[in-house]
Amino acid sequence: MPMLSPKAKRNILHILPFGVLWLVFSLVYTLLERGLLGNLTYYPATGNPYFFTRNIVTTPLAALVTGLIMGVLEVFCFNKWFVKKSFSKKILFKSLIYLLIILLFLVITFIGTATDTVAAVSRKAFWNTAWVFFTDYAMLSTTVYIASIILVTQFYAEVSDSIGHAALLNFFLGKYHRPVQEERVFMFLDMRSSTTIAEKLGHVRYFEMLKEYFADLSQPVIDYQGEIYQYAGDEMIISWKLKAGLQNGDCIGCFFAMKRGLAQQASKYEARFGLLPGFKAGLHYGMVTTGEIGVLKKEIIFTGDVLNTAARIQGLCNHFGVDILISGHLAKALGPNLSFETKSLGQHNLKGRDEHMEILTVVFAI
Structure with missing residues (x-):
């Protein structure tokens, strides 16, 4: 069975929370409905029969499917269509589309409550009952409830895009509530001649270029299992858990995929x-x-000599006239790799470190 690609895994992990949120909200709604109707065996607004044992299955199932559909729309459509829109415009446009989904969801739910669906839809009485239902206070309250689900899922989507899906998941799970030690690979990536470019373009156009630049560099990070840790001016800091970064030389492959892209x-x-x-x-x-870390604004941060060292190594690129440098420690951990070749540039004393470190550049990559 073929392994899922990093991109496919990421998409699945982005879609699933939408289904989970809708599922949870629908279970709450179904239980509230049971509490409000008590021992009634019909809906007072429509007279349609009410079966809790059926609703506790069908309503969450329908909500789960609806949530997953919304997740698919967010990942494959909305993220591309509205990437350059402001938050308010995203809310407006997506809400109009979701309104159609809501209406479809309610129509399906209403029809499903009929005892004999095929026979019912052919009768005038059914449509009269439908009109009463869709103009009733119960219908309006249900619509408001579903609208609240949409707001929560949209808020989740925006927060996830803002701080990163992995970071948001780690916050929810409390993975780093207490400090954890782990081995990681870091790439410090810096734009060449950024000051000159900013002076040439002006601050506004330079910022617009930065947005395009970071957007175009992001896809290889996904494809090569990386995580964007920080943006610092024109610099991007990318991190991998050690196993992921070393696997197939992904931390090196990511750099050259960025170049090609x-x-x-x-x-x-x-x-x-x-x-x-x-x-x-x-x-x-x-x-x-x-x-x-933080009180007014929480972040998940990394501390350790490895970050300073990676930054110092990147700072030597201009000195050697190359685009990529790696430490001897990383080269040894990567081992022989058919995808690239390295060339040693000798031992060097990096600022802030007592011992010398071997520095290498990658001279060939496919």
């Missing part, structure tokens, strides 16, 4: 900004302490 967008950058930005990177691995 940006080169493919050369015409776009030349047309819009009159230049194609370049970048350089330094990579190292080691032990870090990971944990939540």
